[in-house]
Amino acid sequence: MDNMIIEKIMQKNVLTLSPDHSIQDALNLIKKARIKHIPIISEENTLIGIISDRDIRDAAPSILSKNEKLDALLNKPVKNIMKTDVITGHPLDFVEDAATIFYEHKISCLPITTNGKLVGIITKTDVLNTFVKLTGAHQPSSRIEVRVPNITGMLSEVATVFHKGKVNISSVFVYPEENEKFKTLVFRVQTMNPMGLITELEKKGYTVVWPHMLGE
Amino acid sequence: MKDSVFIYSPLFLNYKFSNKHPFNQLRVELTVDLLKKLKALEDDEIVEPRFATDEELELIHDAGYIRAVKQAGEGKLSEHEALNYGLGTEDTPIFQNMHQASSLIVGATLTAVDHVMMEKSKHALNLGGGLHHGFRGKASGFCIYNDSAVAIKYIIEKYGARVLYIDTDAHHGDGVQWSFYDEPNVCTLSIHETGRYLFPGTGTVHERGQGSGYGFAFNIPLDAFTEDESWLKVYKEAVTEVAEYFKPDVIVTQNGADAHYFDPLTHLHASINIYREIPKLAHEIAHSYCDGKWIAVGGGGYDIWRVVPRAWSLIWLEMKNLSCKAQGALPKEWLEKWQEKSPVELIPTWEDPDPLYQPIPRKKEIEEKNNHTLELALQFIRQQREYNAKKNVNGQTF
Numbered sequence: 001m002d003n004m005i006i007e008k009i010m011q012k013n014v015l016t017l018s019p020d021h022s023i024q025d026a027l028n029l030i031k032k033a034r035i036k037h038i039p040i041i042s043e044e045n046t047l048i049g050i051i052s053d054r055d056i057r058d059a060a061p062s063i064l065s066k067n068e069k070l071d072a073l074l075n076k077p078v079k080n081i082m083k084t085d086v087i088t089g090h091p092l093d094f095v096e097d098a099a100t101i102f103y104e105h106k107i108s109c110l111p112i113t114t115n116g117k118l119v120g121i122i123t124k125t126d127v128l129n130t131f132v133k134l135t136g137a138h139q140p141s142s143r144i145e146v147r148v149p150n151i152t153g154m155l156s157e158v159a160t161v162f163h164k165g166k167v168n169i170s171s172v173f174v175y176p177e178e179n180e181k182f183k184t185l186v187f188r189v190q191t192m193n194p195m196g197l198i199t200e201l202e203k204k205g206y207t208v209v210w211p212h213m214l215g216e
Numbered sequence: 217m218k219d220s221v222f223i224y225s226p227l228f229l230n231y232k233f234s235n236k237h238p239f240n241q242l243r244v245e246l247t248v249d250l251l252k253k254l255k256a257l258e259d260d261e262i263v264e265p266r267f268a269t270d271e272e273l274e275l276i277h278d279a280g281y282i283r284a285v286k287q288a289g290e291g292k293l294s295e296h297e298a299l300n301y302g303l304g305t306e307d308t309p310i311f312q313n314m315h316q317a318s319s320l321i322v323g324a325t326l327t328a329v330d331h332v333m334m335e336k337s338k339h340a341l342n343l344g345g346g347l348h349h350g351f352r353g354k355a356s357g358f359c360i361y362n363d364s365a366v367a368i369k370y371i372i373e374k375y376g377a378r379v380l381y382i383d384t385d386a387h388h389g390d391g392v393q394w395s396f397y398d399e400p401n402v403c404t405l406s407i408h409e410t411g412r413y414l415f416p417g418t419g420t421v422h423e424r425g426q427g428s429g430y431g432f433a434f435n436i437p438l439d440a441f442t443e444d445e446s447w448l449k450v451y452k453e454a455v456t457e458v459a460e461y462f463k464p465d466v467i468v469t470q471n472g473a474d475a476h477y478f479d480p481l482t483h484l485h486a487s488i489n490i491y492r493e494i495p496k497l498a499h500e501i502a503h504s505y506c507d508g509k510w511i512a513v514g515g516g517g518y519d520i521w522r523v524v525p526r527a528w529s530l531i532w533l534e535m536k537n538l539s540c541k542a543q544g545a546l547p548k549e550w551l552e553k554w555q556e557k558s559p560v561e562l563i564p565t566w567e568d569p570d571p572l573y574q575p576i577p578r579k580k581e582i583e584e585k586n587n588h589t590l591e592l593a594l595q596f597i598r599q600q601r602e603y604n605a606k607k608n609v610n611g612q613t614f
Binding site for chain 1: 415480484
């Protein structure tokens with residue numbers, strides 16, 4: 001991960017259909033490729049709609065009615081049921097922007113376009129995966145939480161302790177606390193033996209949230 | 217055929233990062249001396265280990281990494297290059313002749329394997345081994361070469377046997393797990409303190425293997441402050457059921473002794489009692505499924521004075537059916553010899569002092585959480601068993 005932009009994490013080989021493909025085609029593709037969304041594009045690769053497994057389900061007649069209707073539906077073109085007001089992202093958007101869009105619009109898939117042309121797609125899972133990498137939890141490391149006053153320079157002071165201990169930091173989070181006078185700094189550090197670091201931090205007057213407190 | 221062999225060389229002490237480093241192979245020496253003074257280890261039971269060849273190391277490790285370790289041990293590797301291989305960090309500092317020292321540890325585990333697989337003995341113990349954090353191309357968590365992973369691969373290739381690896385170190389056995397994550401002939405089971413805070417952070421219950429290896433990795437991360445009762449319940453159920461499911465040809469156990477309350481690096485609250493039970497069940501499993509084939513290695517363990525010598529002696533005593541000897545006072549000569557060198561007061565008995573620690577207020581919650589984790593970890597096996605049972609019943613009915 002060089003950069004937290006969508007271009008780096010999006011899937012570039014997108015499975016698409018044209019508006020005149022049948023709903024049956026869409027259903028087949030969804031089943032075969034195990035996907036939930038299919039962007040619908042014109043001949044010039046312009047994004048004109050999107051169809052999801054749910055759109056098809058919603059359009060299908062109830063199982064209580066007669067089945068002939070279902071066959072008729074499946075032969076209709078996807079343009080009849082596709083959504084045309086598609087929310088899209090740009091390759092240069094930040095990954096956290098995409099996360100916000102997923103959250104606010106309650107959607108789980110985002111086609112990525114430039115000048116209206118489809119260039120990629122990302123899903124909620126792609127974004128989640130990026131955040132897992134951000135936490136550093138995929139690399140061997142120990143986790144240390146330090147409670148610090150909510151003033152400038154704290155992160156730098158704590159980081160200096162790690163630097164002096166020659167321990168590489170895999171990730172840092174700054175968590176707000178309910179009490180606005182404090183923040184919690186969460187580090188994943190590349191060492192199996194954080195005891196020296198913890199002693200040093202405590203000597204400097206910081207509260208280290210681990211290991212003593214959780215058992216009590 | 218002998219019942220058990222003890223793989224040991226005084227050269228194990230050469231695997232030494234620095235005087236201040238928590239990983240200290242003096243603990244093997246302390247254990248050997250304790251067993252000798254107990255008159256439970258004879259010279260003719262001790263087998264001199266060989267060095268692993270480069271070819272053997274390459275069963276797991278990248279040739280470039282092995283070259284780097286060699287160069288580092290001769291002072292010929294730049295700091296920048298070393299760091300790319302995880303060498304020269306606080307956890308795995310560079311030391312003179314580190315390649316030789318590390319390949320002897322691997323060779324010792326291979327010696328243990330050959331003794332057991334060529335049926336020269338039923339069981340073999342290498343307390344110098346168990347370096348389960350070593351990766352294909354990177355040193356990690358005090359480990360340079362991963363003796364256990366090399367040995368398991370060696371068993372598959374040379375003897376074509378299916379291996380159950382049981383890791384009871386307080387840290388997740390990540391290096392071994394990832395080496396065989398897609399390998400259906402190796403089943404890994406690691407019981408460790410949760411990685412939420414503790415190194416290496418992996419070993420969640422959802423890590424179950426991938427591809428054809430899916431369903432052959434088991435992880436049971438326990439809450440900090442887990443005590444004997446809960447720890448043993450998890451261990452006994454997990455080991456029994458995984459063994460029954462996998463039906464191994466041979467077992468390899470990693471016996472890190474760092475889940476003890478006294479251990480400075482971890483936050484589990486086990487006592488010496490679990491170190492009596494761990495080898496006992498391993499021994500039973502070996503005889504039930506593997507005609508006795510059991511290779512045991514050491515691992516973590518950072519209270520080298522009060523915990524490790526007693527805990528590791530119990531493995532050997534169990535192999536030889538002599539665990540009844542480990543009761544009451546420790547041999548007086550051993551205590552006298554080592555007390556003056558120890559920075560802490562030695563525990564004079566095989567048993568831990570009672571009480572060992574203040575009661576844990578969250579005990580019930582922790583037990584409940586661990587039971588839930590155990591349930592999740594074994595769900596896969598239990599469902600399969602139920603399904604098979606139903607199928608059998610139906611088969612008879614129709």
